[in-house]
Amino acid sequence: MTKTCKYVALKNYIPQGLPSEDDFEIKTKEIKLNNKNNIHVLNSWISVDPYMRARMTERKNYKPPFKLGEEMEGYAIGSVQESDDDNFKIGDTVFSNFGMRDNFVCNSSQLKKIHSTDLPIQSYLGPLGMTGQTAYIGLFNYGKLKAGQSVLVSSAGGSVGSTVCQIAKNLGCTVYASTGSDEKVNWLKNELNVDHAFNYNKVENLVLHFKEICPEGFDLYFDNVGGDFLESAIFRMKNFGRIVICGRISQMNVTTPPSGLKNMAHVLVKRLTIKGFLIFDHENDNEPFETDMKDWLKNNKIKFKETVYEGLENAPKAFIDLLNGKNIGKMLVKI
Numbered sequence: 469m470t471k472t473c474k475y476v477a478l479k480n481y482i483p484q485g486l487p488s489e490d491d492f493e494i495k496t497k498e499i500k501l502n503n504k505n506n507i508h509v510l511n512s513w514i515s516v517d518p519y520m521r522a523r524m525t526e527r528k529n530y531k532p533p534f535k536l537g538e539e540m541e542g543y544a545i546g547s548v549q550e551s552d553d554d555n556f557k558i559g560d561t562v563f564s565n566f567g568m569r570d571n572f573v574c575n576s577s578q579l580k581k582i583h584s585t586d587l588p589i590q591s592y593l594g595p596l597g598m599t600g601q602t603a604y605i606g607l608f609n610y611g612k613l614k615a616g617q618s619v620l621v622s623s624a625g626g627s628v629g630s631t632v633c634q635i636a637k638n639l640g641c642t643v644y645a646s647t648g649s650d651e652k653v654n655w656l657k658n659e660l661n662v663d664h665a666f667n668y669n670k671v672e673n674l675v676l677h678f679k680e681i682c683p684e685g686f687d688l689y690f691d692n693v694g695g696d697f698l699e700s701a702i703f704r705m706k707n708f709g710r711i712v713i714c715g716r717i718s719q720m721n722v723t724t725p726p727s728g729l730k731n732m733a734h735v736l737v738k739r740l741t742i743k744g745f746l747i748f749d750h751e752n753d754n755e756p757f758e759t760d761m762k763d764w765l766k767n768n769k770i771k772f773k774e775t776v777y778e779g780l781e782n783a784p785k786a787f788i789d790l791l792n793g794k795n796i797g798k799m800l801v802k803i
Contacts, residue, residue: 470500471508475539475569476783482524486791491524492784495537505573506552514567514780514801515543515593516787518717530746542567543598545582545589556581563592570780570803587765594798595631595772596761602714602747603631604757609750610743611688611712615639618682620701623692623717624665625652627772627798632690633662634770644682646697648793655796659771674700685709693717695726702734713744717791773797 477495501508520542522529534540544567548560553576556562563580566572582592594600606628607613619636623629624645633656636643645656645665656665664681671677674697678686685706691698694716701711735742764770775795777786783801790799 470498473497473499477537478534481526489784499573508550508573509546510549510571511544511546511803513545513590516799540568599627600761602628605750606712606714610745611710617687618642620644620686620689622646638769675703678704699729702731707738709740711742775799777801
């Protein structure tokens with residue numbers, strides 16, 4: 469039987485600057501089960517994430533650009549409506565990369581079954597999904613985090629940053645968190661028990677501020693923003709400190725070419741290690757991440773907050789508001 473799929477499509481590429489809602493459109497297409505795609509899934513939650521911005525240009529990147537006028541991709545949680553595959557039954561909850569649409573057909577190789585859990589199913593788009601895995605892999609595989617160290621986190625009010633803060637706290641680290649609003653500062657301090665949180669918009673000189681709050685310097689900086697913040701952090705790293713490059717949101721939508729780092733001498737003299745990473749290289753590295761994260765969540769050692777927009781038609785607005793920092797925690801769209 470033919471079904472109608474409603475989806476979000478990109479109308480034109482955006483080489484620079486912030487996207488607008490006019491850059492997107494809601495379209496429909498007919499889909500149906502066949503021998504190749506024999507499972508029909510209805511989405512209930514979709515994720516919007518900063519990495520999607522890199523796919524809205526024609527430049528070569530770590531993932532190919534979205535195809536204009538066609539379904540955008542993104543992570544989603546849904547339920548099986550029909551299935552000719554013995555491994556998936558009607559009612560099964562599944563994870564996929566078929567977000568930005570209300571329903572779809574696919575095959576079993578494109579789905580991951582989510583087994584019963586006491587946690588909300590959308591947590592598999594947050595702490596038990598790419599968000600949590602990014603924080604975990606970044607801290608341990610690349611940051612070589614050790615108990616009791618001093619950790620600086622930028623964009624700490626977002627989904628990845630707030631998870632980084634809590635994992636570090638669970639290891640007895642002292643956490644310094646930067647975010648863009650007083651509301652997020654209060655959340656980080658009062659609910660997540662971050663040692664020092666500050667609104668970077670109210671700081672005139674980041675280097676001096678870092679010296680004031682952490683005179684000895686930082687062992688590890690988890691970088692989500694790049695730009696001037698990264699340069700300032702380099703000044704205040706300890707010898708043999710580590711910097712993990714996870715994102716560059718401060719430079720993602722600029723209209724003029726960003727300047728390069730002007731203090732590379734500090735990287736040399738301090739013998740710093742700077743490593744960039746993509747979580748897409750670790751999609752199958754589920755352990756020990758899942759075991760540790762489930763234990764932390766069960767014992768309330770990881771808390772997660774969601775900013776939820778209702779309806780597929782609001783997915784473009786959710787994405788744009790994410791880039792503008794209007795979310796606290798994970799940005800989600802409920803279908």
